[in-house]
Amino acid sequence: MYDVSTPDRLIESTRELLWERGYVGTSPRAIQRRAGAGQGSMYHHFSGKPDLALAAxxxxxxxxxxxxxxxxxxxxxxxxxxxxxxxxxxxxxxxxxxxxxxxxxxxxxxxxxxxxxxxxxxxxxxxxxxxxxxxxxxxxxxxxxxxxxxxxxxxxxxxxxxxxxxxxxxxxxxxxxxxxxxxxxxxx
Amino acid sequence: MYDVSTPDRLIESTRELLWERGYVGTSPRAIQRRAGAGQGSMYHHFSGKPDLALAAxxxxxxxxxxxxxxxxxxxxxxxxxxxxxxxxxxxxxxxxxxxxxxxxxxxxxxxxxxxxxxxxxxxxxxxxxxxxxxxxxxxxxxxxxxxxxxxxxxxxxxxxxxxxxxxxxxxxxxxxxxxxxxxxxxxx
The missing domain is CATH 1.10.357.10 (Tetracycline Repressor, domain 2)
Structure with missing residues (x-):
């Protein structure tokens, strides 16, 4: 259950941050914080910010x-x-x-x-x-x-x-x- | 002669910087540097960055x-x-x-x-x-x-x-x- 929703939350958080702050203002740390996900979890699902931005x-x-x-x-x-x-x-x-x-x-x-x-x-x-x-x-x-x-x-x-x-x-x-x-x- | 062209150079420099860096990235110092004008000269002609941006x-x-x-x-x-x-x-x-x-x-x-x-x-x-x-x-x-x-x-x-x-x-x-x-x- 957790594993299913974490990528979703990471993608949604990235969408919101891209909209509010643009690409340059969207840090991996801010994405993790908003998604309530740890760094390890983020890098388990996505190779990094470009990968998340592409999904978003x-x-x-x-x-x-x-x-x-x-x-x-x-x-x-x-x-x-x-x-x-x-x-x-x-x-x-x-x-x-x-x-x-x-x-x-x-x-x-x-x-x-x-x-x-x-x-x-x-x-x-x-x-x-x-x-x-x-x-x-x-x-x-x-x-x-x-x-x-x-x-x-x-x-x-x-x-x-x-x-x-x-x-x-x-x-x-x-x-x-x-x-x-x-x-x-x-x-x- | 100098007095006539300094405001012009300040306005042109502001236009270029607004285009290249946006308002937030355009500092009074950068405007002065690009225009080859001193701070005193800039504030003699314009009340500040908003005034210059408006002219630009x-x-x-x-x-x-x-x-x-x-x-x-x-x-x-x-x-x-x-x-x-x-x-x-x-x-x-x-x-x-x-x-x-x-x-x-x-x-x-x-x-x-x-x-x-x-x-x-x-x-x-x-x-x-x-x-x-x-x-x-x-x-x-x-x-x-x-x-x-x-x-x-x-x-x-x-x-x-x-x-x-x-x-x-x-x-x-x-x-x-x-x-x-x-x-x-x-x-x-």
Missing amino acids: IGRTAEEMRAGVEEILGGPGTAVERVSAYLRREREVLRGCPIGRLTQDPDVMADPALRRPVEETFAWLRDRLAAVLAEGRDRGELGAGLDPGPTAATIVAVLQGGYVVARAAGTSEPFHQAVDGVLALLSRP | IGRTAEEMRAGVEEILGGPGTAVERVSAYLRREREVLRGCPIGRLTQDPDVMADPALRRPVEETFAWLRDRLAAVLAEGRDRGELGAGLDPGPTAATIVAVLQGGYVVARAAGTSEPFHQAVDGVLALLSRP
Whole structure:
């Protein structure tokens, strides 16, 4: 029982610390303290901080994908599903747990840690492109709509919406940007 | 002559250091050293680091506005001008000097330092909205196009394009997002 939950607690503690303090500010000792795990136990399960950070980022990416899939894989037209995804409840001023990693220089400098961040955005773009292609083929969207670049635009709107909301200190610019792209998508 | 250029050198040094090390990593001593100015001279011209940071951010914002105005205030249809702005040469992987300030917790925590960041984005959105309204009124864009949210989308696409490009380690996702929003705008 103990052995099953210790790696979990170590991963969760690493996620929290990465979010609060960034990679450079996250020490193995702080991870152990927060997880209530000893140094021996930590090194029994993980080879070190990079290994734990990789597991932590991987779990964040997995959760994000599951949340996206729940909406995009659900019922409705393409625009309805994209709209439900863009408008789902989110803590805009906290920002995106994946997007924020792009501002952590230590994460970006390590190819192993950058990979899951890159792959998550690529997956999201491809998933959105598939939904848009479906909508186009069903005649829900204009026949001229190019799913790939449109999906890239939607991903950027989300990430940039967080940036501009943060600058404004309110979620309003995020919602405006979402309204704008959905209106462009919905044009006949 | 000396008196004229010292404040300038201090402001430029502060801009460079804010970019390289962030607010917390920018010390008055480092600013003086880089500017080749003494402590007395610095405090003769500026009340301290917050005052210098404000001048530095203000100058960055001013330069950004001038660069935008040069293109959006130029000749061409609305879509041509927006397209020229989005496609102008930029160092995508370096990111936006204004947008990056939203990731500096000390800048965001100080209302005086956050204000020029917020105002620059608001100005950019309004400027783009004015161009789009012009285009709509001239019949260049669909009559149903709502300039405000569309402009908010364009600002977010730029900022989010930088984020996703950084994750990918290449400017490709930025250009894809730009292509996507321009295609949506250009639909009849």
